[in-house]
Amino acid sequence: xxxxxxxxxxIGVSLSNRALIFMPEYTLDDLxxxxxxxxxxxxxxxxxxxxxxxxxxxDPIITQTAIAMITKRVKLATATLNINYRQPxxxxxxxxxxxxxxxxxxxLGIGIGTAAAGTRGEEDNPFTLQREMEIxxxxxxxxxxxxxxxxWIELVKxxxxxxxxxxxxxxYTYDGLTLQPKPYQKPHPPVLMSAGYGTTKDFMLKRVxxxxxxxxxxxxxxxxxxxPTWDRLKxxxxxxxxxxxxxxxxxxxTGAFGENVRECRQEMVWWIKSYYGTDDAERLNWxxxxxxxxxxxxWITKCADAxxxxxxxxxxxxxxxxxxxxxxxxxxxxx
Numbered sequence: 562x563x564x565x566x567x568x569x570x571x572i573g574v575s576l577s578n579r580a581l582i583f584m585p586e587y588t589l590d591d592l593x594x595x596x597x598x599x600x601x602x603x604x605x606x607x608x609x610x611x612x613x614x615x616x617x618x619x620d621p622i623i624t625q626t627a628i629a630m631i632t633k634r635v636k637l638a639t640a641t642l643n644i645n646y647r648q649p650x651x652x653x654x655x656x657x658x659x660x661x662x663x664x665x666x667x668x669l670g671i672g673i674g675t676a677a678a679g680t681r682g683e684e685d686n687p688f689t690l691q692r693e694m695e696i697x698x699x700x701x702x703x704x705x706x707x708x709x710x711x712x713w714i715e716l717v718k719x720x721x722x723x724x725x726x727x728x729x730x731x732x733y734t735y736d737g738l739t740l741q742p743k744p745y746q747k748p749h750p751p752v753l754m755s756a757g758y759g760t761t762k763d764f765m766l767k768r769v770x771x772x773x774x775x776x777x778x779x780x781x782x783x784x785x786x787x788x789p790t791w792d793r794l795k796x797x798x799x800x801x802x803x804x805x806x807x808x809x810x811x812x813x814x815t816g817a818f819g820e821n822v823r824e825c826r827q828e829m830v831w832w833i834k835s836y837y838g839t840d841d842a843e844r845l846n847w848x849x850x851x852x853x854x855x856x857x858x859x860w861i862t863k864c865a866d867a868x869x870x871x872x873x874x875x876x877x878x879x880x881x882x883x884x885x886x887x888x889x890x891x892x893x894x895x896x
Contacts, residue, residue, distance in 0.1 A: 568896050570865050573606035573638060574599050574885065575813060575875035579618035583835045584879060589619075589627075595882065596628045599635055602889050606636035606668060608813065608873045611643045613693050616837070622655055629663035636666045640777060640813045640873050641755040643674035644713045645690065645706070646697035649733065650740070653720040657744040665745035670777045670811065671714065672755030673706050702732050707768065709733075714752055714772045721749040753777040753811055761790055770797035775809030775871075780848050782812070784867035791868035811871040812864060816849035818857060818876060818884040818892075825851040825878075832877035848877070854891035861896065 576595050580587045599607050607628060609621035625637045637659070644652075660667045674690050691703045702709045712730040719726045720740040727736045744750050753775035756765040761778075769776050776794060778787070795805040815833075817825035829851060830842045845851060850860040861872060876884045 568862075568865065569870070570861065570896055571605035571871040572861075572893065572896070573608050573636070573871065573873040574604050575608045575610070575640065575873055577875065577881075578609045578621060578624050579612060579616060579836060580881075581619050582617050586879065587881070591882075592624070593627065593631060595885065596632055596635075598882075598885070600632040603893075604635060605871065606638040606873070607632070608638040608640045608670070608875075611639060611641060611674075613643070613646045613697070615689070615693060622659055625667070626659055626662060629659065629666065634666075636668050637663055638668040638670055638873070640670040640811070641672040641674075641779060642670060644671060644710060645674050645694045645699055649713050649716050650720065650735070650738065653717045653740055654742075656717075656750065657721060657740070657742050660744040660746055660750050661742055663745070665750075667744075667746070667750045668753065669750055670753045670755060671710075672777070673710055705732055707765075710754070711768050711772050714754070718749055718752070718772075751775060751809065753809055755779060761794075763793065766790070766794045767797050770794060770801050770803065775811055777811045777813070779813045780815050784863040787812075787864060787869060788867035809871055810869050811873060812869045813873040813875055814849035814860075814864075815875045815877050816857070817851045817878055818853070818888045819851075820853045822852050828879065829877040832879070836877075854888075854895065857888070857892050858895050861892075 576592050576599070578592070581589065581592065596607055609624055610618060611621050612618045621639050621642060629637055656667065656669060674693070694703050694706070699709070709732040712732050716726070716728050716730070716733055716735070719728060720738065721744050724739060726738040726740070728734065751774040754769045754773035755777040756769050757778070791810060798805045798808055817829045819825045826845055829845055829848070830840065833839065833841045833848070841848070850856045864872070874888065878884050
């Protein structure tokens, strides 16, 4: 099976390095076994998330290195790697090494993160986004985190593509840096910026168009919301002399697969609460589809028509292997 389906749609899978923390029945051996399954069955990518203290998990770069050693074809992605606790120069070297080990299979999905006290069930969690940035010695940049994100991407790309780098921004200043090794991919691994949901603000879209190679959305959208936002982004890409046909649009969708919708929803409620510490029972449709093949095919097709090119499917369940296997057999052949 080809990683790009006949329809042109690309389907990836999130294997949840976060679930390794809160699901004792889900082990590293399970994650690695599923990685082989995803690779063997023609999926486009394996995606892992990122977190520091508020939503602890196995480090995505180290874990993807292990996955790179046991897979041959599937791409290795993040959705979303948070820059708040990652120094850009060291990160550029670490990701370049992963790209070399995987022979150019990495896709960097990157963002700022959303941990915030008082929202989404985290009232008792002391590790807000600002606090995590302070712990990682980036706290003085909290109010400039959007600028920080854009400069971080620009700096990393320069380190990947130039022999000697001097960079002078509002958040980062370096002179005469030389980075080795360079990534395997030329000119560099693709960088997708996570920015908002279906109704992303214009200043964020302008930032995406300027510095990124793709736009990453994490849930909370519909085809009706995505299409006009993508149209706005295409205008900003044109202003930056970028071809929207070569610009990726990726959507990580959280849902559940099965004929018993009631059971799907119950499983999603448990999973989301375990993952995020919040009960989202009243807005499960915000996350994504729940149901069998027809539901998922209809949803994916409509989102693709709206402009989504790459889907990262995240099954909110303790029965990940069963749902992934059913999805593979019942949905992929129809796409």
